[in-house]
Amino acid sequence: MDFLISFVLALVALLIVLQLTVILLWVERKGSALIQDRVGANRANIFGGLLPFNLGIVNTLMADPLKLFHKEDVIPKDADKFLHWLAPFIAVLPLFVTFAVVPFGDVLVIGERVINLQAVNLDVGLLFVLGMVSLGVYGVVIGGWASNSRYAFLGGVRGSAQMVSYEIGLGLALVAVVLTYGTLDLQEIARAQGQLMWGVIPAWGVFYQPLALVLFMIAGIAESKRPPFDLPEAESELVAGFYTEYSGSKQSMFMMSDFIEVAIVAALVTTLFFGGWQVPYLYRDGFHLPGGFFLAVPSLVVTILQVVAFLLKLFIFCWLQILVRWTYPRMRYDQLMNLGWKRLLPIGLANVVVTAVLVLALEGFTVP
Amino acid sequence: MVNPYIALLISFALCAAVAGIMVAASWLLGPKNDTKAKLEIFETGNPPLGSIRGLRFPVKFYLTAILFVVFDIEVVFMYPWAVIFRRLGWMGLAEMAVFVAVLGVGLAYVWRVGALEWD
16 A cells, blocks of 8 residues: 555656646747747647637647657667667656655645655655756766767767756755755755744745855756756757757657756755745644634645645746746856856855854754 | 655656656657668768767866866765754864865866866
8 A cells, every 4th residue: 555655656746747847848938939029839729620719738738749759760870779769768767756756745644644745755855856967967978979970979068068067056055955954855844944933934945045046046057958058959059969860759858858857946946945835824734824813724725735835836936947048148158167167166165154154153053 | 654765666667667658659659761861960961070989079078077076076075964064063064164175275276277267
């Protein structure tokens, strides 16, 4: 029975990732159209005019992925066939699994069974997430190499150099968060943000670590090679960089990995800095508002509210990344590397030192 | 409850199955018409320059990778310290400060020498 629950939770986490990816594709197209003052995809319909209106959503959600999966799988001659299929597999698998440690709710109480709404309750969750994001670099390098094309190879090497430079910034920003909470377990960090500062303000991570939030968002967007950091795959200039020689479902997997990383950055930002599934003032038995008001709420409704809050926050941060994409011009490669090594790294170190000093000064030394 | 690492294995297996199906999808579902033009790599119309076996590429990528290894190991060492930081007190902070200072000198040297420049 426990295995079944684990399996169902893992399935739910995977489904959230898959749905998010496809929905983000549509949101990106329509959102970019909104920002650029045009309409976006709105021509597709089903069964030759079944619906009385055309919807771009039909195009992106159904027609696009189905079409891509039915394209011919072209492998250039002399390309390494094994590595050619391995690269998209490695690019996408660690990112799927990362979602398994993200908590999307507090607990679900069925009868006397209390289910922790997190597919894998790892006590080193944050480290696992960082490890999986690091594995994504392999997909890029192997993809570039397996194409047997000089341009693709260089694109792959440049992409991996960029990803690797920003991983240090990513790691450093999160060290400060770990200092604040004293644990690597994502569910514990989400639970710890349920307390109230001065009895009124929820103790979300953004109030404790604003600088770490900024560093993390910048490093996260650069890590996923999204604009404004997308020179390795500059869409209008280099065809497709390291995945030029891929077609069909393998290419769509590389493009998916872009959106999955958006979702991962958004999930980490909500869990670490914005309370994850926490709804302000909502606890397991109801609303405890400041001023003494108490509103009892059944536990199932509490769970549903918290899951909806998580998904809402996740979506807001995905939308923020889409906004950033369509607002800023592309950064030149040397500006990009400058930002990673000369700005994020020293500022991250300074943030860690200041946080450590503040933690000891304000909370003191607990007896081991 | 299930051992978390068993749950992780279940998750991994599920995601590997889905990713595997996706990789195989084009190969199973798509047509296979191998013409000579399709097998060539894309170089905007010019005849392909040749194989990349033995291709030389700029050494600054290697330098970036080595610097990444050094500083990432520093970050990795900071994680266990951060988790039990409250039990280590000011002495722990001083020790980590010495460690970061040593690596900081390294960063300053690398910066000064120009290894972080990307032309």
